[in-house]
Amino acid sequence: MSKKIQIVSKTAQVGEVEELCRAVADEVEALIKEKEAEGKKVILGLATGSTPLPFYRELIRRHREEGLSFENVMSFNLDEYEGLGRDHERSYWAEMWRNLFDHVDIDPSNVSVPLSIFEDAGEAALEYENAIKEAGGIDWQLLGIGGEGHIGFNEKGSQVDSRTRRIKLARKTTMDAAPSFGGEANVPTHAITMGVGTILEAHRIVLMARGESKREIVNRAMSGEVGPEVPASFLQNHGNVGWFLDNDAAGS
Ligand code: GLP
Numbered sequence: 001m002s003k004k005i006q007i008v009s010k011t012a013q014v015g016e017v018e019e020l021c022r023a024v025a026d027e028v029e030a031l032i033k034e035k036e037a038e039g040k041k042v043i044l045g046l047a048t049g050s051t052p053l054p055f056y057r058e059l060i061r062r063h064r065e066e067g068l069s070f071e072n073v074m075s076f077n078l079d080e081y082e083g084l085g086r087d088h089e090r091s092y093w094a095e096m097w098r099n100l101f102d103h104v105d106i107d108p109s110n111v112s113v114p115l116s117i118f119e120d121a122g123e124a125a126l127e128y129e130n131a132i133k134e135a136g137g138i139d140w141q142l143l144g145i146g147g148e149g150h151i152g153f154n155e156k157g158s159q160v161d162s163r164t165r166r167i168k169l170a171r172k173t174t175m176d177a178a179p180s181f182g183g184e185a186n187v188p189t190h191a192i193t194m195g196v197g198t199i200l201e202a203h204r205i206v207l208m209a210r211g212e213s214k215r216e217i218v219n220r221a222m223s224g225e226v227g228p229e230v231p232a233s234f235l236q237n238h239g240n241v242g243w244f245l246d247n248d249a250a251g252s
Contacts, residue, residue: 012243045141070106077113078152078191112193121166141202149230153193162195209249
């Protein structure tokens with residue numbers, strides 16, 4: 001059974017990865033059904049990285065075995081690498097289709113990921129912000145956490161009121177991504193990311209973290225000083241954040 005632990009003043013749900021993913025999927029399923037009953041779409045903010053993969057597998061299982069439908073779901077991804085293009089297998093666009101969208105009944109016109117190739121970064125970012133606004137804002141936002149506390153690609157130094165924008169990736173981020181790109185030289189140097197301010201506007205935020213390597217940064221994010229040194233710490237200012245940590249990330 002999973003348990004709740006207290007990290008200073010914050011409560012986290014801690015347990016095995018599978019049960020955490022079931023709990024997070026329960027939230028999404030309940031929201032889909034609630035909005036469906038109201039005749040509204042659910043607006044999800046989704047994340048890439050390895051952390052959410054078992055959660056996406058659980059959503060796919062529910063779709064296949066239990067008929068959970070994504071017809072009423074609209075999604076906005078947090079970020080995208082600059083310059084790869086959507087066909088590149090490491091683009092977040094391709095990752096999201098491979099790991100989730102290809103396996104559920106979401107309408108492709110309801111899927112948004114920031115552009116990878118664009119002429120004007122400011123314009124591309126503004127269009128993304130406007131698309132989120134037009135959809136009515138994000139109901140439920142999923143986050144992972146980077147090794148230095150980034151959310152999306154909001155690297156160290158990102159301000160609480162930052163909006164969707166082009167950003168230079170931190171050295172730690174490109175080093176972490178290097179294995180999947182066959183070397184750091186192949187990792188894009190820049191990305192487009194929703195801002196911290198954009199993320200904080202979501203009605204509900206769920207941050208998932210797995211593994212011992214995330215333990216210290218999760219602790220700093222949850223109970224350390226709030227500020228741009230650890231952008232995930234700004235989540236402490238949001239009234240509706242769920243922290244879902246596996247035993248290794250929680251240190252229990
Ligand atoms: C990338 C993504 C983040 C993600 C982070 C952690 O930097 N842009 O959104 O949270 O990786 O990845 P992982 O879940 O693989 O540890």
